[in-house]
Each structure stands twice: as C-alpha cells, then as structure tokens.
Amino acid sequence: GAGVSQSPSNKVTEKGKDVELRCDPISGHTALYWYRQSLGQGLEFLIYFQGNSAPDKSGLPSDRFSAERTGGSVSTLTIQRTQQEDSAVYLCASSLGPSGGGYQETQYFGPGTRLLVL
C-alpha cells in the first residue's frame, strides 16, 4: 500500500526565502511527526501532531519554523527567512497513534525532503 510521501524531494533556496515542505501520511494514521537530520547528525525531533490535540511543538528550533496539519491528514512544515544552518533532510513519519507501546506506535517514515539553503 501507499506509504508516507513527502514533497518536494529536493529543494534549493536562497538565504532569506521562505520554504514549505509537505507530508502526506499513511491513510488512517492519527499521529504525525516532523524530524530534521543534518549531515552526520542524529534525528532531531521538531513537532508532533496527534489527532485533534494541540501539537507538541517543543522541538521547533526557532519561531521561523511552523507546521500545521489540515483535516488531520496532510501536514506542511514552513521555514521562514531560511538560514544556511537550516540545510538538512526533513523527515516526516506517521503512526496509528499512541497505544501503550504496541505495534500501533511503529512510525513509518517518508523519504524526506533534502533542503539546501545557499
């Protein structure tokens, strides 16, 4: 079946420009996560959406970063006034939702968007 998809797959932008990254989770998954992976670094949590609850934004590195999830499905991550240090792979993942630690929490990752800020 269809997995998590992300677009664009690659994005090159100039410093100071805004970018918008899109994530289409697996149908029926109530939980959606955004992560950032810089070259040679581990995954860094950015934001977590669960159903209609207020999102956990504790991982967003600055107020230039924001995300929304419309209709409980598609999510967009927006980076305003991009900086060179924003260059990274941005990964989206979805899962069925919290369930006490069982298989429903398994996260399925998209292929990522590779962002390069010049």
Add this chain to the structure above:
Amino acid sequence: KNQVEQSPQSLIILEGKNCTLQCNYTVSPFSNLRWYKQDTGRGPVSLTIMTFSENTKSNGRYTATLDADTKQSSLHITASQLSDSASYICVVRGNQGGKLIFGQGTELSVKP
C-alpha cells in the same frame, strides 16, 4: 549529555560475521524502545519495538534485547549481509504519547 547513547559510532565487519550494537539510555519514565535501520538517503525503517516488560524481540536476523533495570539495549545481527550496511538508530519514548528521543546511531559497514 544525550539521553540515548549508542556505541560504537561506527563498525566495519566482514560479510557473514555477527555483530552487536549497544544502546544505553537515561530516559525516565520509560515507555518503549525501538531500533530503526536507515539506509543512506532513505528514511528510517522500524526493526523492533519493545516495552519495559519485554526482554528480547527478533525480526529475522535482527535480535534486540532490553534490560530495563540497567537501561541498556542491544541489537544483534546474525550472519551479516552486504545489505545490512546502514545506520542503526536506537529510539526511546519517555512517556505515553510523547516525543521520541533518538540516539546518534551506529554506522555499520559490511564488507565482502
């Protein structure tokens, strides 16, 4: 200090050999621990997920162990294959429905 520490940072082994990757965590309270495999240029793929009551879980040639008392986990790969070359990431969830805490990963390279 990172709450999830993995070792070694990188490992090179010959095809057919076994290897064990380590993950120590300080996250508390603890809900579950997962191991992911991430091929270069791809998103991570889940290998195993264990709750505090589980000691071991297998997925083919991958076997994960968990000692919740010492807060240690290991991932054992048996009869390694060239396709096992990847980054292996240990991830801990600290509380129900909360964010995941990622280790820095172990970069495994399997040589012919």
